Every structure is written in structure tokens, then in C-alpha cells.
Amino acid sequence: MHKNDEYIETLLLNFVNNNLAADEEEFLRGWLLESESNRDRARAFCEFYHQIDAYTTLESTDTDQAFEKMTGKIGEFRPVRSLSYLRVLQRAAAVLFIPLLLVQLYQWYDNRSGSEAWVTMRTNPGMVASIRLPDSSTVWLNANTVISYPQKFNKERLVKLDGEAFLM
DSSP states (O other): OOHHHHHHHHHHHHHHTTOOOHHHHHHHHHHHHHOHHHHHHHHHHHHHHHHHHHHHHHHHSOHHHHHHHHHHHHHHOOOOOOOOHHHHHHHHHHHHHHHHHHHHHHHHHHHHSSOOOEEEEEOOTTOOEEEEOTTSOEEEEOTTOEEEEESSOOSSOOOEEESOEEEO
């Protein structure tokens, strides 16, 4: 082997180990630019060095010990699942959002529809009865009396009465 070849291999080894001085780097760069065969030789040297490095790493590793260490870490791993109150509340809100929205829309649509349901109460002859209206007022009905009122009062309390009644 030529003395220049030994120097080039030393420079390549220093290059691979990131231990190259500035003047050595200039010399190596010039040598690489001289010919394609120099670049091929440098590429082959670097590949050989990396293969040797990988081989020594594999040889120095105790695979049984590494396997035991890894299985020990896997055995120790237990995922901790703690739910904070905020997370529980968020999940409950997410689950209840659509049903509550649908109920609210139904009530809103029901209130907007003009057809209100009316309740009619009738007393028989000789019978006296009391009823409670939607606004919590009490009505005493005398015998043979018919009263009709909406299920919900809006702005005004409209009551239809046929007979005698006492409103409280």
C-alpha cells in the first residue's frame, strides 16, 4: 500500500468520526474531486466502516439482557386512567346535547303553532267540584257547569264558562 493511500484512509476515518481539521478537509475534498474512482473508493470505505461499526454494536449487545429489560418494562407498564370531574362533565354534556336540543326545538315549535289544546271539565247535576287552572288559580264549579280553558295560558287568561263558578 502506498503512503498516500494510508494518509487518505486516515483522512477518511477522521472524516467518518467528525475529527477532521480544516486543512485535511480541503485536501480530502480536492482528492475526491480528482476522479470518479476516488469517490467510489471513499464511498466503499465509508460503507465498510459503517458495516464494521454496526457489527461491533451487535456483538457488544447482550440480547438476552436487553430482552429481559424490555419485558420487565412492558410488565411494569399499566396505563393510568383517571378521569377528572371536568372530563366526566364534558362527556355528559356531549351525550346530552342532541336530545336536549331536540326537546327544546320541539317545545319551541309547539309553542309557535297556533292550535292550542283546550281542556273541558263538566259537573253532573247535584255535584260540586274544584279544579286548578294552569296559572295555579282554583275554580269551584257548581252543578251542571261546563268550563273550558287552554292547557297553557298565553298573554291573557281566556276561560269559557257555561253555568256557575267561583274563581279564586
